[in-house]
Amino acid sequence: MSLKTQRFIGKAFGYLGLLLLIVFIGLPVFWLVIGAFKANKEILTANPQFLPASFQFDNFTKAWTGAKFSSYYINSIATTLMGATAEIVMAVTTAYALVFIRFPFRNAVFILLLIALMVPEQVVIVPNFLTIANMGLLITKGGTLETADFIKGWLAIFLPGASIAFGTFLLRQYFRTIPMDLTDASKVDGASHFQTMLNVVVPVATPAIATSGLLSFTAKWNEYLWPLIVTYSDQLRTLPIAISRLLDAEGNTEWGVVMAGALFVVVPVIVVFLLVQRFVVEGLAAGAVKG
Amino acid sequence: MTQSLTSRMSFSRLARRDWREWLTFLLFVGPNLALFFAFTYYPLLRNVLLSFQDYNTFTDTGEFIGLTNFKDVFTDSQTSVIMRNTLVFTVAVVVIILTLGLLVALLLNQKLRMRDAVRSLVFSPTVLAGSAVAVVWIYIFDPRNGLILQLLKPLAINPPRWLYDPAWAMIAIIIVYVWKNLGYAVVIFVAGLQAIPNDLYEAARVDGANAMQRFRNVTIPGLSPVTFFLAVTLVLNSFQAFDLIRIMTGGGPVNATNVLIYRLYELGFGTNTSVGRASVIGLVLFVIMLIVTILQLRLLERRVSYAN
Structure with a gap:
């Protein structure tokens, strides 16, 4: 294996590692943020989606006043x-x-x-x-x-x-x-x-x-x-x-x-x-x- | 110059100057030290007294009852479960965070694009409120609407019921704790890696050492002071798991996640309180901290003298 391919494989593993890291640390943060914009019926459905159908601020007003x-x-x-x-x-x-x-x-x-x-x-x-x-x-x-x-x-x-x-x-x-x-x-x-x-x-x-x-x-x-x-x-x-x-x-x-x-x-x-x-x-x- | 200045000063002037220095010192240090005496050293002593007393919260009086509290705590079958949980939790989080932290630090020490942004991302959970992290992860683990359920559904894997399952609850708490505190170890390890002089790597390379040998003989010894610092602070900080445990599981199910710090809270402030027994747990925790610290100081000493 030439030095160049070795370097390439090293880099590839490096970026794979970064990607895993971003997913492991970032996904819960992402889940927190989008969760705050989801309507309750979107969360409780049997077939939930990742992204909310429409972003809404009801949850914020509810948490703030209620x-x-x-x-x-x-x-x-x-x-x-x-x-x-x-x-x-x-x-x-x-x-x-x-x-x-x-x-x-x-x-x-x-x-x-x-x-x-x-x-x-x-x-x-x-x-x-x-x-x-x-x-x-x-x-x-x-x-x-x-x-x-x-x-x-x-x-x-x-x-x-x-x-x-x-x-x-x-x-x-x-x-x-x-x-x-x-x-x-x-x-x-x-x-x-x-x-x-x-x-x-x-x-x-x-x-x-x-x-x-x-x-x-x-x-x-x-x-x-x-x-x-x-x-x-x-x-x-x-x-x-x-x-x-x-x-x-x-x-x-x-x-x-x-x-x-x-x-x-x-x-x-x-x-x-x-x-x-x-x-x-x-x-x-x-x-x-x-x- | 200072030498000649002081020698020219008369004795009384010198004494007066010393007095002013000392007074300033006390003024600068006093408030901090006074608060430590009131809320750290004094309570440590009071904790010892309370552990030998039957304390009545309403009359604020304690009656000495010898070793009864100790007997109650150590004959309680819950205590051994809680001790084992504490050991499992602390060893697991320290070992996982150190290992994973080192791996991530090695990764972020490479010349990769976006690595500074990723480093900030990895560090960010450490500044988040434990209680906020706890509620987010309850939602992630939720057996009906949770993220993990959703991720595994396409793969036709049925995830465990996590926080509701005695066999999985502790694992769930450990995962969350590692997620929250990994970044701290990463930042310290990256700094440690950058503090190792490049000459050492060059010299090893000249001697024909391959990457694995360089890692074993240059990186690992170079990181040992930082690892020591991290191990101490990770053990001391492991009490912060209280927020997660109290909110995510309340020590359950059936004591599966009950650890000493949570037991201390239960006995001191829960429904069936006993100040005396809570103080015994406090004392046990303090003694464990002391032993850990002394052991680590010993290790450090040996390492230093070995290096000399």
């Missing part, structure tokens, strides 16, 4: 903004301190962080639930909630996950690659640590911060277990819980409506992901390869 998606959106936006902002700010300040500020117990602090990295938050849900209950943040009453109840409810969702280990670790790895000359020059100019962090370190570390930010954002937006445990009132529920409640226990689920609900949850994340994805792949990889 299932009160607007209130779920507000809760999700509030808790995600609180959580992601806290995580990004604390990841940057903690990582900056660990790399650029002299302190006798710096390594001990780093080891504390590594321990936290090893403890998935799901393991401590029971004691954390008791802590949140003792703080008076559980809203168990029925009826229409007031502003104070919403703030308490959001805090209950936000607090236990507000600290950040993985993002801090990622940023620390990245900050260590920043030349000391840069920060030293800033210090000689009389800048405080706060100014050096904002004006020198943050601009240089944009890919890593974008990565860590996207991870925080998606983790908060998609979080399911903890908000499920600490919310009783339907008015405090977040989006991921809302979609699972669209399923019908008797097996008569309106799939079109469920898919529309799933799209409501998924689309904002996809948009943010597309905006920052070129940073993310690089940033994530930096943590692993240099780590």
Whole structure:
């Protein structure tokens, strides 16, 4: 076999692999999107077709109004903004301190962080639930909630996950690659640590911060277990819980409506992901390869 | 320059500067650390206490009852089933994701058209909400209207009833979990592949190594630190299967997909709750994590010293 045919066969297998990959990953996404546009009778027929006979938006209006998606959106936006902002700010300040500020117990602090990295938050849900209950943040009453109840409810969702280990670790790895000359020059100019962090370190570390930010954002937006445990009132529920409640226990689920609900949850994340994805792949990889 | 600066400084000025540095450090690190103490370290300790207590949720008091909770958990016939499920699930997803992830990474490391787009596509499920993924796959597996049914119909194959069949439910959960998390491993492996210096491949080629030998002797050792990192994070992340399990099967049918994290939820927040027994499960999970981490650190140590 000549080298040329060998190359050709290699390429052919390569593209076959790509095709399999696109089908395996893409088909469920495709199924989700077209499902949202199908009428229920098209889904429940004995001889279903791949593409809908006509694209229609009934499922979206049904999910939005019937299932009160607007209130779920507000809760999700509030808790995600609180959580992601806290995580990004604390990841940057903690990582900056660990790399650029002299302190006798710096390594001990780093080891504390590594321990936290090893403890998935799901393991401590029971004691954390008791802590949140003792703080008076559980809203168990029925009826229409007031502003104070919403703030308490959001805090209950936000607090236990507000600290950040993985993002801090990622940023620390990245900050260590920043030349000391840069920060030293800033210090000689009389800048405080706060100014050096904002004006020198943050601009240089944009890919890593974008990565860590996207991870925080998606983790908060998609979080399911903890908000499920600490919310009783339907008015405090977040989006991921809302979609699972669209399923019908008797097996008569309106799939079109469920898919529309799933799209409501998924689309904002996809948009943010597309905006920052070129940073993310690089940033994530930096943590692993240099780590 | 820093040397001469510090030597010229008087002792008191130096001390004052140190103080300011330390204060800034505490200010920068404090909030993060305080939250970790309140919601990670303290609950770990409290979890140990709770596992020895008969805890009353209404009065918020616990009475020490020795090892009763442990006895209850470990003599419960469900526990061994759940432990086995957890082991099967974790080993299966870690091994499948590592193997498939490496294969896909090798593929996407070739010079093929569209490979960047495909890489983004493969990564995209990792950012989707677990609950959204769960409902989509329930629809895909649906024995009456599902996608799989529809795909296999022309081939005259009858698919299993997936989530309703105790023999297939765990396999279904594993498929979905792999689908969702494969992209993470791919991105890390691709980065690892690109970090291997080209000189090594050239040198191997000069020595007459064929493609298979180059893969065995250059690629595999070059990827081992990345593989280690991935194995650790994949084990730690495997708890995220909770969303899928809770929505797709509720741990069933007949406990076929019940794993430790789901059992912890059932005992802590389900219909028949026991804070004490839930804490025992929490403790078991933590100890498993600890053992896995220590084992992997040991392995890493040996590998590093071997390399030296």
